[in-house]
Amino acid sequence: MSGTHSATRQRRAAILGVPVRLTGPLAIGFLAAAYLVLWLVARPEGEPLTRHLGQLFGGESVLLMSIALVLISTLPHVELGFGGIDYAAIWHRRLAIAGALLLLPHVELASNPQATALGKALAVPAAVGLAALIVWAILPRWRTMLPPAVHGAVLRTRETWPVKLVTRVLGGYERWRGFHRLTGLFVAAGFFHGLLDATAFESTPVLRWSYVVIGGVGLGFYAYRELVARHFLPHHDYQVDEVRTVAPGLVDVHLKPLGRPLNFRPGQFAMIYLETQDGWQRHPFSISGAPADKGIRITVKALGDHTTKLPEVVQPGMPAVVSGPYGRFDRLTGTARQVWIAGGVGITPFLSWLRSLDGELNEAVDLFVTSSGRSPFADEVQAIAKAHPRLAVHLIDTTTGGRLTPQHVLAAVQADPRELSVFMGGPDPMLKEFRRAFRAAGVRPANIHREYFHWR
Structure with a gap:
């Protein structure tokens, strides 16, 4: 390092x-x-x-x-x-x-x-x-x-x-x-x-x-x-550049800046105000793009409220206002041996990390991506892994291989749990189960990190 x-x-x-x-x-x-x-x-x-x-x-x-x-x-x-x-x-x-x-x-x-x-x-x-x-x-x-x-x-x-x-x-x-x-x-x-x-x-x-x-x-x-x-809080003016469905119930929204862009670190989220056909709506979204993109990319799953209707009510050209950034989900706070666990739409901060890799990846990382069906980001993630030998990708399709468990993760990683840093994003029950199991296996509580995206 x-x-x-x-x-x-x-x-x-x-x-x-x-x-x-x-x-x-x-x-x-x-x-x-x-x-x-x-x-x-x-x-x-x-x-x-x-x-x-x-x-x-x-x-x-x-x-x-x-x-x-x-x-x-x-x-x-x-x-x-x-x-x-x-x-x-x-x-x-x-x-x-x-x-x-x-x-x-x-x-x-x-x-x-x-x-x-x-x-x-x-x-x-x-x-x-x-x-x-x-x-x-x-x-x-x-x-x-x-x-x-x-x-x-x-x-x-x-x-x-x-x-x-x-x-x-x-x-x-x-x-x-x-x-x-x-x-x-x-x-x-x-x-x-x-x-x-x-x-x-x-x-x-x-x-x-x-x-x-x-x-x-x-x-x-x-x-x-x-x-x-x-x-006093800084707000940044953006415009919807593209709305693209990447999978059933999963939408990518690209925002381009109209003035000074938001400076953020990979893994952070922003409060985004979108003008839709139903009026202005506000929601915290994890940023799935990289800071070098200049614009902001968010990946939205239909979890309720207005996110379900997002593809119908948000169109290119509509204005947006972004405040933030917020959050401290940062891989650089981890140890040299890391495990990343992405469940469903919980992959978004990890996409930002992956898309932001510039040069060598200094940590040894095992990334577990679990989804119902093949992950729509599987090809992109595997292509990034080919350029970074220290990144091992494990794709889990729960419809064919069963659900991912903490025991599967620890067996695949084969590292001293005391040296591991674990970063997780996904459904709350899943992350609670994994946290308990990792602590029981010897992973230090200070090295277990998770992203909350159901906090509203």
Whole structure:
């Protein structure tokens, strides 16, 4: 390995690697634990324990919700602390769900005989709005949250007219995103409810002012994102150059820049606003092309929402606006012995890596491409492999050879798991299974990387 390449790898590993990705969650855990201890230590004299615990749960809920608002602020430092905006978005959802669940014991235990009328009025929209957001957010992921035994019953229920009516009213991603932007308003209602009615604040200034700081920070980040961020985030004007179907349900969209192009690293994704025949639509897409292409190439699978109708509603010449880039899925953070696993449309960041190879490939790489039927990119991938002897390609057609398993990967690679770096993209259940198996086999957790593309 060349000295320059080694230095680049070490620099990116220090800045972008998994240890950095852990700093965000660790900081969240520390803050939640510290706030819990503060409430327990600073319990006012004479305050009933049950009431105090109920108000403690409310304070922790505001803390988690405020952190969730910080995580979707799109600030670069937030992305750095979590190893990518996709990981920050995953933690945003986790914290929002946890914060909403804490409202249950808060409502049950907290009480204030002298509660203000305004405080009680604010509690209702806060609780109902946050609960609606959480339910709406997890509905598309019901398969991962319910046991397989009930999947058939759920699918039959979805075909009934009441459920179809609710689905039509709720709409798709765009309507959910519009409602999701109200999150900060619901958190603000809950914050002011606590400020007005928490009995612990009357005699304990440290609890009051720590609560004010926590809620103020979260709401400040929310106001920044909604009112200010759009004026500072760079946006790039593009135009649809080509829309090409590469396989049933799989479309390549080529965008050409109309001004200054987006600078990105292979493996990153962008937020792309497309003007379609149904109006402007927004979605995060992994970039499957190379930076040297000047334009942007995305490969889209019909996974729902407007992506299903993309070939019909997007035509050459239509404008597009691109913001970003985002994500830190970078092969240069890995070791010298790597495994790349691409399941279905999860191949997109790997296509960007492959199409960006310039000169020697310094790592020894085994690439596993698994798909139902022959991968539409098989010929291109094999042609690239011929030019790079250190790249071994394994094409798995699940219709004839069965599905790929972690055991198949480890047997084919025949390397010390402790020296491996694994990069994965594909369906969430598959990647969870592979992660567990690789960790059990001895692959270091810090060397297991994955791309989240179902984070919305």
